[in-house]
Amino acid sequence: MTMKNPQLLLSMETRRKIMPYLLIAPVIIYYFIFWLFPVINSVIGSFKDIEDQWTLSNYIYIFKDPVFYQSVINTGILVVFSVTVEFLLAFGLALLINIKFKGSSVFLFLAMIPMALPAVAVGAIWTSGFATRGWLNSFLMTFGFIDDAGKFLFLAGGKYASMLLIIIVDAWQVIPFVMIILLAGLQGIGNDMKEAGYIFGGSRFQVLRKIIIPMLKPTITTAMILRIISAIQIWLIIVMIFGFNRIPVLLEQVVLNVDELGSEFFLRIGMALSVIVALIVSLVAILYLKVSGSFEKKDGDSE
Amino acid sequence: MAVTLELSNIAKRYSKKVWGVKKMDLQVKNKEFIVLLGPSGCGKTTTMRMVAGLEEVTRGTILLDGKDITDKAPRDRGISMVFQNYAIWPHMTVFDNIAFSLKLQKIPKKEIRLRVEDTAQMVKIQELLERLPGQLSGGQQQRVALARALVVKPKLFLMDEPLSNLDAKLRVIMRTELKAIHLKTGATSIFVTHDQSEAMSMADRIVIMKDGEIVQIGTPDDVYFRSASVFVAGFIGTPPANFFNVHCHIDGKDITLTNENFNLSISRERFENLADYEGKNIILGIRPEDIEIVEESEALFSNEIMVIEPQGSHQVVALNVSDNIVKMIVPAETKLQYNDTLFLNFKMNRLHLFDSDTELRIN
Numbered sequence: 027m028t029m030k031n032p033q034l035l036l037s038m039e040t041r042r043k044i045m046p047y048l049l050i051a052p053v054i055i056y057y058f059i060f061w062l063f064p065v066i067n068s069v070i071g072s073f074k075d076i077e078d079q080w081t082l083s084n085y086i087y088i089f090k091d092p093v094f095y096q097s098v099i100n101t102g103i104l105v106v107f108s109v110t111v112e113f114l115l116a117f118g119l120a121l122l123i124n125i126k127f128k129g130s131s132v133f134l135f136l137a138m139i140p141m142a143l144p145a146v147a148v149g150a151i152w153t154s155g156f157a158t159r160g161w162l163n164s165f166l167m168t169f170g171f172i173d174d175a176g177k178f179l180f181l182a183g184g185k186y187a188s189m190l191l192i193i194i195v196d197a198w199q200v201i202p203f204v205m206i207i208l209l210a211g212l213q214g215i216g217n218d219m220k221e222a223g224y225i226f227g228g229s230r231f232q233v234l235r236k237i238i239i240p241m242l243k244p245t246i247t248t249a250m251i252l253r254i255i256s257a258i259q260i261w262l263i264i265v266m267i268f269g270f271n272r273i274p275v276l277l278e279q280v281v282l283n284v285d286e287l288g289s290e291f292f293l294r295i296g297m298a299l300s301v302i303v304a305l306i307v308s309l310v311a312i313l314y315l316k317v318s319g320s321f322e323k324k325d326g327d328s329e
Numbered sequence: 330m331a332v333t334l335e336l337s338n339i340a341k342r343y344s345k346k347v348w349g350v351k352k353m354d355l356q357v358k359n360k361e362f363i364v365l366l367g368p369s370g371c372g373k374t375t376t377m378r379m380v381a382g383l384e385e386v387t388r389g390t391i392l393l394d395g396k397d398i399t400d401k402a403p404r405d406r407g408i409s410m411v412f413q414n415y416a417i418w419p420h421m422t423v424f425d426n427i428a429f430s431l432k433l434q435k436i437p438k439k440e441i442r443l444r445v446e447d448t449a450q451m452v453k454i455q456e457l458l459e460r461l462p463g464q465l466s467g468g469q470q471q472r473v474a475l476a477r478a479l480v481v482k483p484k485l486f487l488m489d490e491p492l493s494n495l496d497a498k499l500r501v502i503m504r505t506e507l508k509a510i511h512l513k514t515g516a517t518s519i520f521v522t523h524d525q526s527e528a529m530s531m532a533d534r535i536v537i538m539k540d541g542e543i544v545q546i547g548t549p550d551d552v553y554f555r556s557a558s559v560f561v562a563g564f565i566g567t568p569p570a571n572f573f574n575v576h577c578h579i580d581g582k583d584i585t586l587t588n589e590n591f592n593l594s595i596s597r598e599r600f601e602n603l604a605d606y607e608g609k610n611i612i613l614g615i616r617p618e619d620i621e622i623v624e625e626s627e628a629l630f631s632n633e634i635m636v637i638e639p640q641g642s643h644q645v646v647a648l649n650v651s652d653n654i655v656k657m658i659v660p661a662e663t664k665l666q667y668n669d670t671l672f673l674n675f676k677m678n679r680l681h682l683f684d685s686d687t688e689l690r691i692n
Contacts, residue, residue, distance in 0.1 A: 218416035224403040226430035240420040
């Protein structure tokens with residue numbers, strides 16, 4: 027190729043350089059308008075009082091409020107237990123479905139139904155289930171497990187009983203989601219990897235522990251991080267079943283302040299609380315990735 | 330020699346009508362190198378997987394060193410295996426991959442290190458022990474898979490198309506190394522492949538399979554020079570044997586095999602078994618190197634050259650004999666040109682005769 031017009035060539039080079047930026051520009055603009063702008067706005071808003079003066083009073087109010095500490099503790103308990111339970115059950119189900127027994131695809135379909143339901147519907151289903159004359163008690167009575175006098179007062183239980191119910195409902199909805207991620211990961215592990223494990227002396231458990239789980243680690247990390255983040259943000263199901271302020275959790279308090287209490291003062295408190303929740307989520311996510319070793323530079327990825 | 334592995338009447342059925350293996354009887358002797366050879370879908374891999382315990386056996390028994398292992402778990406069988414896609418674990422170093430089985434057997438660490446290093450030396454990967462599989466080339470990964478299988482000192486060593494993912498050059502090198510390793514370790518081995526030249530160059534005995542059944546068991550010379558059927562003669566050899574439909578006419582001591590291209594007279598003494606074929610059609614097979622260029626006076630038939638395929642060490646000449654492509658091997662020195670007319674004859678002691686209905690060998 028002869029270079030007749032070096033100036034044109036230069037401009038082509040420049041065009042080649044700016045092309046990628048042009049292509050992602052719509053996304054960046056979208057982000058600025060609909061994401062970054064509101065975020066900055068509420069961060070600024072959280073540091074201002076109702077007279078629009080700079081202040082820390084919103085944060086001070088929150089840190090003096092015992093309900094805040096209660097909601098941090100409650101959220102913590104929910105995250106630890108629900109994520110653990112969900113992971114273990116989802117992993118078990120994923121392993122089971124991955125065997126590809128007869129009817130496993132039907133089973134997979136059934137197991138995924140809860141995932142398709144919106145949280146409001148889930149709340150409605152379980153509120154009617156947990157009611158004293160709800161379907162859970164009717165079910166137990168029909169099959170003779172309990173009599174009329176022995177009906178469970180699900181919703182009247184203490185704090186920990188109530189949290190147990192929330193964990194059960196949350197797990198019921200979320201297990202399919204975790205299971206699908208883990209199943210996708212499992213299906214990416216070649217059968218011969220497991221077969222080699224069996225040939226070279228592994229029992230089922232040893233193959234699971236020494237081959238399948240380590241090979242599944244990136245998938246497990248993804249599933250866990252997604253679950254932990256959304257577990258920290260749990261609120262709607264709790265409100266659907268117990269209403270506001272019965273089991274205070276972080277995000278429920280944000281919604282309560284912003285939407286329910288309604289005044290400008292509580293809106294500012296809600297903004298400050300949102301900033302705190304965002305910080306907590308980021309910190310936990312980074313901490314988890316650090317502990318799970320995802321930041322370690324793998325030298326096996328050179329190819 | 331003592332029998333190491335004995336398959337009696339084993340079969341594998343996948344569903345009502347689909348059989349992976351229909352019927353299989355095989356005895357593998359101690360230190361023997363057996364190759365299961367056949368086209369894809371012939372049941373060779375299924376057979377190996379049944380021996381490994383990775384596939385349930387529908388019927389029949391498998392004895393290893395005289396013990397029934399038909400229903401035993403893979404790890405209780407005393408076998409090891411090299412997989413087609415290597416199947417080395419990506420999250421373990423080469424050392425840990427090779428040491429996996431020894432660690433599970435709770436062998437002392439010092440001994441594990443010694444054995445792993447010995448084996449690594451044998452397959453020439455001693456410098457790679459601390460690497461992760463992701464950093465290795467395909468050939469190196471295959472050597473790791475090989476070392477992992479060798480280190481356990483199995484009673485039986487299984488290899489499932491281990492060379493099929495390597496490039497052509499490396500495949501030929503590994504073939505030689507594998508055979509050398511076998512001669513050194515003397516491990517009784519079963520090797521599955523669809524590559525007939527691989528099978529010929531490595532096997533003590535070749536088991537040729539088709540549609541879930543054994544067609545022939547024999548040494549490389551047996552299957553090449555005394556192919557049991559049209560299928561075997563047409564499967565083995567590069568290029569494989571040529572076939573002609575001929576009419577068999579017996580007149581006293583003379584037998585004449587006739588078709589539109591030639592009249593081939595053969596002596597009855599040599600082909601006693603042909604007695605029943607008077608007046609019938611049979612299939613004549615002849616290998617490419619058994620067709621000779623001769624003087625016009627000695628020619629059985631003549632034909633123009635259709636295509637010449639130089640191979641360096643020799644050349645393959647293709648002829649069009651009544652719309653039937655016939656390939657012959659000619660020494661490299663012979664000067665030939667497209668459209669030359671060749672005068673040809675067959676080596677009489679190298680004829681393969683087959684029944685045209687059963688396609689089984691007659692002579």
